[in-house]
Amino acid sequence: MNAALPQSVTTDGEPGSAHSEPANLMLACTAEAIGTFLLVLVGTAVATAAALGKGTAGPAYDSLAVALSFGLILIPIVSVLGPVSGAHVNPSVTLGLATAGKFPWHYVAPYWVSQMAGALVAAVLVWAAYGHGAYAQAHLGAPSPANGADVFQVLLVEAIIAFILVFTVISTATDPRVQAGTGAVAIGFSLAAGVLLGGPVSGGAGNPARALGPMIVSGTFQAWFFYVIGPLVGGVLAAAAFRLVSMASTPKVEAAPRVTTPATR
Secondary structure (H helix, E strand, O other): OOOOOOOOOOOOOOOOOOOOHHHHHHHHHHHHHHHHHHHHHHHHHHHHHHHHOOEOOOOEOOHHHHHHHHHHHHHHHHHHHHHHHOOOOOHHHHHHHHHOOOOOHHHHHHHHHHHHHHHHHHHHHHHHHHOHHHHHOOHHHOOOOOOOOOHHHHHHHHHHHHHHHHHHHHHHHHOOOOOOOOHHHHHHHHHHHHHHHHHHHHOOOOOHHHHHHHHHHHOOOOOHHHHHHHHHHHHHHHHHHHHHHOOOOOOOOOOOOOOOOHHHO
């Protein structure tokens, strides 16, 4: 995920060739809508199949499959759309990057709108693909608190998931010391790890667009406020933590001064 938007070049039709900021914003927002659509489509489709007990060539999907589906699809999204829009595909990532000073604030709201649009279309497509059961029984993969979990646990877990993801995004996408080519895999697996962590409590969203898209289309709004606030808080905290720790560098052992003796002269 590249924090900054691509710079313009002069050749029409070439990558990064948008000549004006409005044109660049429109195209970047389109990329965000597509990326969020793919993320929510794949992840919630697998979650819906798991809830309905549907398998492919064996048993139905389980919690591990759901977490991996979100993480694995994020890897190509970041690889492909990173140079185009930054591939945030998550409002908490956009807010975190802006808070860290790595993304322009006036792009935040348009990115959020685009991410929500992509999530809504994805939820509709899951409904169309899996039928009425996906809507009535699985709620299109919308997250909900686990039995016994209260809203404050949901808030905490959702913030933690976003913290893991956003801290990884900011670190790998904006720190030049990070080895090139490692970001997409690190970001994808950080999301998978967060979903595995939060799944037993909140369903493991960590993304307001991923949560609200299926909720709006299915008409289920369990603890929706906490699925929005939690990740946004986690993203801001991740940005603050990165700005603090990134000032450091790896401690190095200084070579001891060489002692010259008559025998070594």
